[in-house]
Amino acid sequence: MNRTVLDLWVGLFVIAGIGALLFLALKVGSTSTINAADSYEVTADFQNIGGLKPRAPVKSAGVVVGRVADIRFDNEKYEAVVTLRLANRYAFPKDTSAAIMTSGLLGEQYVGLEAGGDSQKLKDQDRIMITQDAVVLENLIGQFLYGKAQEGAAK
Amino acid sequence: MILGWEREVLKQAIENLGNHTIQGVWRIGFACRFFLAVLLHSGTAFRRFGLTIREMYFTGVLSLIIILVSGLFVGMVLGLQGYETLQRYGSESALGTLVALSLVRELGPVLAGLLFASRAGSAITAEIGLMKTTEQLSAMEMMAVDPLARVVAPRFWAGVIxxxxxxxxxxxxxxLGGYLVGVRLIGVDEGTFWSQMQGSVDFTQDILNGVIKSVVFGLAVTTIALFEGYDAPPTAEGVSGATTRTVVTSSLVVLALDFVLTAFMFRGLN
Known part of the structure; x- marks a missing residue:
């Protein structure tokens, strides 16, 4: 067999393989982890985070502005401490509120940020004061039944 | 009461069992020593890279057709079946995620490994077994050429690469197959297909782990194929038996390793 032809085929094979890897890396996957250099971290305390997971998106007005970096349990306040890693190019006022929401009826949970009106911006390691817990279906049904029962009693 | 001949049969059965076990353990030990010897002798595979490139043609380039065609069809089937199931829950927008995650995490490395074992692994075993049968390996040793360095190591690295x-x-x-069926044929929205895929496939978690899996499978399959060929009894029957064993053993090893690797990689994900 001719050596140069063989080399050509192997070269094509290697290029195609690397091309496939690049295709997977660029077109199929995404580096969802924001690198530490151009991002800052803020924390938010929640009484109930529902099914929130690390790496879940942080959205504001529906746009992904960061990711959930860490979820801890504070054993003194008995609350969940959620660390949010936000991209540097998005700055939020100090009185921004954070809520745990669900995308769709059964979709994954994410943190929604709603900007306030403060002129000062959130800085690294700041804490978001106003938070809203995840909606727990059992509590909702309980409230609904309680309301219905009261309606019945009023009649 | 156990009669004389029954005792003899029982004794024979237990002896066979013990013999098989000892042979199996012996072979595993020899395979490990063989693996280390190949690693130690792989200097030649890189110094004379032409040898490795030649083997890459036989193991890699010649496996391309079967890999590409099977990949396309597996993706197309995934697209069809995935759509069938997902549309029942009104979430056909997740089709891209389903196709990409199942391929990148599992089906890509595993099926490519199985195909590689039957396409390239069997060929390696048959080639080396025949070289041993026709005493080419002994002839090389006579000429002070180490068959491990000259024959085995280039095939090993070609397979691993x-x-x-x-x-x-x-x-x-x-x-691509999933895209063709899902988007072109069925009509899932193209934008959702790709963006849902990109939203859920992570580069390090999914793609890099898939690559690690395929490297491990490559190591396992080529080592098994080379060892079976090198260890084959130097007869026609021996070579054919070794070829069969290569395909069976490496398929089982690929599937078992896949479970172990998956358990390691994706356990801490949630």
Missing amino acids: SMPLLAALFSAMGI
């Missing part, structure tokens, strides 16, 4: 490339091509073709 080819396997991740083949697995990546398999996954890429599969995603």
Whole structure:
């Protein structure tokens, strides 16, 4: 067999393989982890985070502005401490509120940020004061039944 | 009461069992020593890289057709079946995610590994077994050429380099197949298909782990194929038996390793 032809085929094979890897890396996957250099971290305390997971998106007005970096349990306040890693190019006022929401009826949970009106911006390691817990279906049904029962009693 | 001949049969059965076990353990030990010897002798495979390139042609380039075609069809089937199931829950927008994640995490490395074992592994075993049968390996030793360095190591590295490339091509073709069926044929929205995919496939978690898997499978399959060929009894029957064993053993090892690797990689994900 001719050596140069063989080399050509192997070269094509290697290029195609690397091309496939690049295709997977660029077109199929995404580096969802924001690198530490151009991002800052803020924390938010929640009484109930529902099914929130690390790496879940942080959205504001529906746009992904960061990711959930860490979820801890504070054993003194008995609350969940959620660390949010936000991209540097998005700055939020100090009185921004954070809520745990669900995308769709059964979709994954994410943190929604709603900007306030403060002129000062959130800085690294700041804490978001106003938070809203995840909606727990059992509590909702309980409230609904309680309301219905009261309606019945009023009649 | 156990009669004389029954005792003899029982004794024979237990002896066979013990013999098989000892032979099995002996072979595993020899395979490990063989693996280390190949690693130690792989200097030649890189110094004379032409040898490795020649083997990459036989293991990699010649496996391309089967890998590409199977990848395309697996992806197309995934697209059809995935759509069938997902549309029942009104979430056909997740089709891209389903196709990409199942291919990149599991099907790409595993199916490429199985195909690689039956396409390239069996060929390696048959070639080396026949070299041993026709005493080419002994002849090399006579000429002070180490067959491990000259014959085995280039095939080993060619297999280890080819396997991740083949697995990546398999996954890429599969995603293309899923795209063709899902978007072109059925009519899932093209934007959602790709963006849902990109939103849920992570580079390090999914793609890099898939590449690690395929490298491990490449190591396992080529080592088994080379060892079976090197260890084959030097007869026609011996070579054919070794070829069969290569395909059976490496398929089982690929599937078992896949479970172990998956348990390691994706346990801490949630």
